Every structure is written in C-alpha cells, then in structure tokens.
C-alpha cells in the first residue's frame with residue numbers, strides 16, 4: 181500500500197480488540213515521534229508509553245470511558261513542558277553541540293536570542309507553544325502507525341488536570357495535552373469502521389496563490 185492508501189485506511193478507531201502490537205512496530209512509531217520537527221529543535225515534550233492495564237483502567241475513568249483506552253495495546257500520552265526555562269533550552273543546545281562536535285557562533289547567538297525571550301514569557305503562553313510541538317509529533321505518530329498498518333485513536337477527550345495527577349506530570353514540569361491509543365480495530369464492535377471518510381473538498385480546503 182502507498183502512503184495515501186494507508187492514510188485512507190486509517191480512521192479514528194472506536195473499538196479495539198486488545199491484541200498486542202509487535203514491539204518493533206511500536207519502536208518505529210516512537211522513532212517517528214522523535215524525528216518530528218519542532219520549533220528550534222527543542223522537542224519540548226515527553227511521551228509516556230503505557231501498557232499497564234491497571235493504569236489504563238484509571239485513565240479510562242477520566243477519559244469519557246472510551247473503550248480504546250483499555251482495549252488498545254499501547255496508550256501514548258503526549259505531555260508538553262509546562263514552560264520554557266533557561267536550563268531546558270541550554271540542555272538541547274548543548275546536546276546539539278555534543279552531537280555535532282563543534283560550536284557555531286550563529287547557533288550560540290540563536291541560543292542567546294531564545295534565552296532572552298522564551299523564559300521571560302508567561303508559563304501558559306510557553307505551554308501552549310510547547311503543546312503545539314507535541315501535536316506535530318503526535319501527528320507523525322498517527323502517520324507512522326498507519327504506515328505500520330496499526331490502528332490508532334487520537335484522544336483529546338479526557339480531563340488533562342486529572343491525567344496530570346494520575347501520572348504525576350506537574351512535579352516533572354509537564355502537562356498532558358493529547359493521547360494516542362495504538363492497537364487493532366475490533367471491526368464487529370466499531371460503528372465507524374464501515375462509514376465513509378468525510379473530508380472537505382479540495383476547493384474548500386486549498387487556496388492556490390500563483
């Protein structure tokens with residue numbers, strides 16, 4: 181299957197069958213997450229990969245009782261930095277220098293520019309910016325899952341404050357923003373599986389400016 185065939189095949193799965201996804205496929209999805217582009221390359225988020233059934237049960241209760249939360253194979257929780265700090269920015273710039281094995285004046289100036297702007301902004305603005313970066317990675321995870329012919333359900337339908345509490349995220353300087361349940365569809369129980377995909381027309385979505 182070509183990528184577009186796979187994107188047509190994927191849908192926001194409403195019922196899963198509990199079957200485990202091979203670890204190799206999970207690792208490929210995780211790699212896609214890590215390869216996502218982010219603003220200034222800061223990757224200002226962490227991803228929790230949950231297979232613990234007891235924990236999934238707890239999360240389901242604060243996620244509108246959506247069955248995929250417990251019937252998925254792996255539940256991914258995307259949690260963004262609660263703010264940008266000098267320490268967090270420096271760590272990522274230092275990592276770049278370590279990996280590339282050189283220091284570059286332009287890059288160091290850019291570091292200073294970020295240090296002189298992000299940490300001074302209010303935490304909510306910074307969290308919202310960080311959350312946008314997490315969503316880019318979340319999006320790649322959806323595509324990667326489809327590429328692996330694995331089903332997934334994007335989930336925003338949960339109480340973020342309650343999820344932060346369950347996972348102890350605020351103590352880690354993180355806030356949950358979105359989840360992705362990964363597993364295999366239960367075609368018999370899924371009301372959406374046979375329905376046509378609904379998308380705006382090209383004309384409605386795209387404006388070409390030549």
Ligand SMILES: Cc1cc2nc3c(=O)[nH]c(=O)nc-3n(C[C@H](O)[C@H](O)[C@H](O)COP(=O)(O)O)c2cc1C
Nearest residue numbers: 190191192193194246333334335336337338358377
């Ligand atoms: C950020 C985000 C949050 C979503 N939250 C939920 C959710 O909590 N539960 C659910 O069943 N579907 C959820 N969806 C699925 C959307 O409703 C679905 O992607 C959309 O209707 C398009 O359908 P398709 O993905 O099947 O093509 C979410 C999708 C996105 C992108």
